[in-house]
Amino acid sequence: MTNLTRDRIEASPGFFKALVDGVPEAIVAVTPDGTITYFNAACERLLGYTQAEVVGRNIAMLVPQQPDRRADAMKWLERWAHEPDETQSRFLDLIAQTKAGKQMPVDVRVVERKIEGERRYLITVRDNTARRQEQAAFKEAHLKASRILQIAEDGIVSTDATQTVTFFNLKAEQIFGYRAEEVLGRQLSTLLPERYRYRHREEVARFGAGKVASRQMNERGHVVGLRKDGEEFPLEVAITKVSVGGALTYTAHLRDITQRKRQEEKLRESERRFRAIFDHAFEAMGLLAPDGTVLEINRAGRLMTEGQSQLIGLPLWDLPWAGSDLEPDDSARQRLKGAIAQAARGERVRYTADLRRGEGDVRKIDISLTPVKDELGHVIYIVPEGRDVT
Amino acid sequence: MTKITYIENEGTEHVVDVPDGLSVMEGAVRYTVPGIDGDCGGACACATCHVYVENGWMEKLAPMNELERDMLDFAFDVKDNSRLACQIKVSPALEGLVVRTPARQY
Numbered sequence: 258m259t260n261l262t263r264d265r266i267e268a269s270p271g272f273f274k275a276l277v278d279g280v281p282e283a284i285v286a287v288t289p290d291g292t293i294t295y296f297n298a299a300c301e302r303l304l305g306y307t308q309a310e311v312v313g314r315n316i317a318m319l320v321p322q323q324p325d326r327r328a329d330a331m332k333w334l335e336r337w338a339h340e341p342d343e344t345q346s347r348f349l350d351l352i353a354q355t356k357a358g359k360q361m362p363v364d365v366r367v368v369e370r371k372i373e374g375e376r377r378y379l380i381t382v383r384d385n386t387a388r389r390q391e392q393a394a395f396k397e398a399h400l401k402a403s404r405i406l407q408i409a410e411d412g413i414v415s416t417d418a419t420q421t422v423t424f425f426n427l428k429a430e431q432i433f434g435y436r437a438e439e440v441l442g443r444q445l446s447t448l449l450p451e452r453y454r455y456r457h458r459e460e461v462a463r464f465g466a467g468k469v470a471s472r473q474m475n476e477r478g479h480v481v482g483l484r485k486d487g488e489e490f491p492l493e494v495a496i497t498k499v500s501v502g503g504a505l506t507y508t509a510h511l512r513d514i515t516q517r518k519r520q521e522e523k524l525r526e527s528e529r530r531f532r533a534i535f536d537h538a539f540e541a542m543g544l545l546a547p548d549g550t551v552l553e554i555n556r557a558g559r560l561m562t563e564g565q566s567q568l569i570g571l572p573l574w575d576l577p578w579a580g581s582d583l584e585p586d587d588s589a590r591q592r593l594k595g596a597i598a599q600a601a602r603g604e605r606v607r608y609t610a611d612l613r614r615g616e617g618d619v620r621k622i623d624i625s626l627t628p629v630k631d632e633l634g635h636v637i638y639i640v641p642e643g644r645d646v647t
Numbered sequence: 648m649t650k651i652t653y654i655e656n657e658g659t660e661h662v663v664d665v666p667d668g669l670s671v672m673e674g675a676v677r678y679t680v681p682g683i684d685g686d687c688g689g690a691c692a693c694a695t696c697h698v699y700v701e702n703g704w705m706e707k708l709a710p711m712n713e714l715e716r717d718m719l720d721f722a723f724d725v726k727d728n729s730r731l732a733c734q735i736k737v738s739p740a741l742e743g744l745v746v747r748t749p750a751r752q753y
Contacts, residue, residue, distance in 0.1 A: 328720040348686045348693030349721050350753070362753075389753065396684060404679040427678070436666050437677070 305356035412511035434485035672732035682748030697722035701745035
């Protein structure tokens, strides 16, 4: 085909008729009062009417007023005709009805033109059903994911590759005292005391460049957070990274461990106090399991026995008593064993035993075994005490 | 912060503190309250943040402008107490406001 022929075809009057009739885009023309004057083949396929069935009738037959919606099609077509194409009906669908009675949301674009001196609205119509369904499915999935993150029991803070905060959930707000709006767009390091910011930034960047996908930040000591009111507090932080569409996102999962630290310190202090009393008592004292196994023994207790360091885990009656046995024969061990069994049944036992330290040195030891019970009355420990009453 | 109650169409209540200055729509998005979409992002160019304002509150809200009234053309089951949540600005005067979400947004 020569260029000349091609120009002649494109210039022929038949070309434009064939074009609008043939394009796979539904096209309707209406007068300003809504009377349909043109209906192309794609429109016939989309809505099921033939041109003959609709030309001369009002467009309301194609986009009827919905019983549960006020939108009047012609009013909006007129309005959109005077708006730029990209703002027209971007979020707004008219609802079309096919000849078979099926309803479909349609995206319409419209312009007003004068043809041979007469005003016409030239309208394209697209079935928006699939797009709306996809949008709804996407929104649902998005809502589910963001609900989970938003109401998570951990503080969750996400940033982009430049460590600018892009997500700050409700728990994070509670922990730091900031509203999300105050933190979004700011640097993650805002949430740390000044002195840690530089190092932290570098560390996160290094993590971003590395191969590990997630890491517990307090593997290397605890992390200090900074609340809006300036208070510093201990944090437990795990950091993860994901790369979507080539863009790196960091997410920090945070727990305020102020309370836990406080509890730990309380426990340590209580342990210190217990040790102070236990280890500095003048009397020999220990703690036994109900079966007589030594769980703890204090310094005076270790002196009364051989002073060996490895006494824990042995039954009390098998401990090597200092220099000798309680009595020369096995009866002393058996007596102690029996007394422990008695205490394990819940009775307090007290008796005096002779401890012989070599020839003629007999020391009288006042032994007591006190059961310690739990809330249900079961014996969980026995406290043995020994005092030299010679 | 102003306390706003969102009641979903099937009855679930979300009582949340919305920062003053946000819209009721933004408050819903912030707390991921289902049933309020806000497709256009608050530009009053869609009708997907349609809510019903609970009895007694309608008079306390700033009146509807023409654009909002127009957009409500596209909402479903519009009633006398229908508003677009993106056009209601949260302020302490709205402490205790209750809005209900419709059965569908589009």
